[in-house]
Amino acid sequence: MCxxxxxxxxxxxxxxxxxxxxxxxxxxxxxxxxxxxxxHGLLAVNLMSAPGSGKTALLEELxxxxxxxxxxxxxxxxxxxxxxxxxxxxxxRAHQIRTGDLCHLEASQVAxxxxxxxxxxxxxxxxxxxxxxxxxxxxxxxxxxxxVLFSVTEGEDKPLKYPGLFQRADAVVISKIxxxxxxxxxRQLALDNLQAVAPHAQLFETxxxxxxxxxxxxxxxxxxxxx
Amino acid sequence: MHELAxxxxxxxxxxxxxxxxxxxxxxxxxxxxxxxxxxDAAALQMAFAVLAQHPRWSxxxxxxxxxxxxxxxxxxxxxxxxxxxxxxxxxxxxLSTHLLQGRELExxxxxxx
Numbered sequence: 001m002c003x004x005x006x007x008x009x010x011x012x013x014x015x016x017x018x019x020x021x022x023x024x025x026x027x028x029x030x031x032x033x034x035x036x037x038x039x040h041g042l043l044a045v046n047l048m049s050a051p052g053s054g055k056t057a058l059l060e061e062l063x064x065x066x067x068x069x070x071x072x073x074x075x076x077x078x079x080x081x082x083x084x085x086x087x088x089x090x091x092x093r094a095h096q097i098r099t100g101d102l103c104h105l106e107a108s109q110v111a112x113x114x115x116x117x118x119x120x121x122x123x124x125x126x127x128x129x130x131x132x133x134x135x136x137x138x139x140x141x142x143x144x145x146x147x148v149l150f151s152v153t154e155g156e157d158k159p160l161k162y163p164g165l166f167q168r169a170d171a172v173v174i175s176k177i178x179x180x181x182x183x184x185x186x187r188q189l190a191l192d193n194l195q196a197v198a199p200h201a202q203l204f205e206t207x208x209x210x211x212x213x214x215x216x217x218x219x220x221x222x223x224x225x226x227x
Numbered sequence: 228m229h230e231l232a233x234x235x236x237x238x239x240x241x242x243x244x245x246x247x248x249x250x251x252x253x254x255x256x257x258x259x260x261x262x263x264x265x266x267d268a269a270a271l272q273m274a275f276a277v278l279a280q281h282p283r284w285s286x287x288x289x290x291x292x293x294x295x296x297x298x299x300x301x302x303x304x305x306x307x308x309x310x311x312x313x314x315x316x317x318x319x320x321x322l323s324t325h326l327l328q329g330r331e332l333e334x335x336x337x338x339x340x
Contacts, residue, residue, distance in 0.1 A: 014340065023236065
């Protein structure tokens with residue numbers, strides 16, 4: 001039947017060529033975010049890792065050490081505002097996004113969160129993504145830099161297991177290096193694995209607890225600030 | 228895990244395009260996904276099946292084409308298909324960071340009436 005009047009003329013479907021990116025709504029919003037951050041003289045960093053790799057601990061230390069200006073953080077979790085409160089106690093201006101069941105942040109959520117963040121006098125905004133090594137990779141948030149973190153307790157082959165995220169990283173941070181010995185972490189193997197999937201990425205090795213490596217990361221971020 | 232979000236975007240795009248073309252029925256969707264796009268074809272089909280419980284989509288077929296990763300070697304000046312996630316050029320053994328294809332998430336076309 002034709003679908004209109006019920007006659008017997010068969011329906012002949014026609015093909016429409018579209019070539020449309022499934023992420024185009026997100027990508028368009030990310031472009032707007034990027035423009036917005038740039039207008040405010042902000043360096044925006046998308047920080048990604050598995051849950052429990054130490055993103056928040058690293059940012060607490062960064063907030064305490066970031067010179068002269070307050071550190072801005074937009075932090076995403078499925079539930080609770082624990083991270084935002086921790087970061088505020090460390091001196092950051094932090095806004096929590098509770099994603100519900102969403103496994104990643106999207107550009108529109110970041111735009112809404114940024115509107116609620118007091119950003120005058122700020123020059124660095126870190127977007128702490130939902131702890132997940134798969135889904136966040138596909139979603140541009142409007143950041144200038146992508147920072148991927150993995151801790152010494154997670155195993156040296158993390159970059160090989162989750163190449164998608166590491167391949168798009170501008171920098172990789174190996175965290176919790178104060179636990180390396182206790183965890184039996186094979187540093188050289190981890191560096192070889194990183195080199196294999198992310199040869200372009202800048203490498204930092206840090207401990208939020210001892211403060212090791214934080215100065216180098218801080219310096220790198222300062223060099224990347226918009227002039 | 229974000230397949231459902233992608234399927235929602237796909238359906239929005241498809242419904243918009245169909246309306247613009249004056250079409251009332253969407254028979255099929257041709258979607259291209261790169262094997263490095265971070266999505267799973269079976270999970271996409273499952274997410275679509277959930278959505279297709281709605282009468283608007285119950286007669287629509289989702290056709291997925293998976294695109295194999297291709298890299299470019301800056302030394303040999305040619306494209307190659309990497310053996311695995313490490314993008315080693317089979318000719319010279321150098322690492323490539325230049326992906327030519329493999330990250331597609333694209334609604335290529337659809338059949339409507």
